Amino acid sequence: MNRVSTLFLKIAVILIGIPILALCIFVVPKIANYAAELFPNMAYIQYLVFVFLYVTAIPFYFALYQAFKLLS
Known part of the structure; x- marks a missing residue:
């Protein structure tokens, strides 16, 4: 049970970082140009x-x- 919850939290941390990376790649240049x-x-x-x-x-x-x- 402990390994499953730790794996779930690791996946959650990664999934939290992906949208912010997408924002930094795609939205920040548009904001700067604006x-x-x-x-x-x-x-x-x-x-x-x-x-x-x-x-x-x-x-x-x-x-x-x-x-x-x-x-980890």
């Missing part, structure tokens, strides 16, 4: 949005890694 279109006189805003959104994903994946490591 921000650049909103403020055309500030061309650097696109890069700030990229950096900000990708940096916020780093602690999320670190926490998922720690949870997965805890389950």
Whole structure:
């Protein structure tokens, strides 16, 4: 029973990480381009949005890694 619940939790951790990865790949560039279109006189805003959104994903994946490591 213990191995089954641990395996279930590992799969849950992986399934939590997949949608966020998809968001980082597909949605973040669209958000950054939209921000650049909103403020055309500030061309650097696109890069700030990229950096900000990708940096916020780093602690999320670190926490998922720690949870997965805890389950091992």
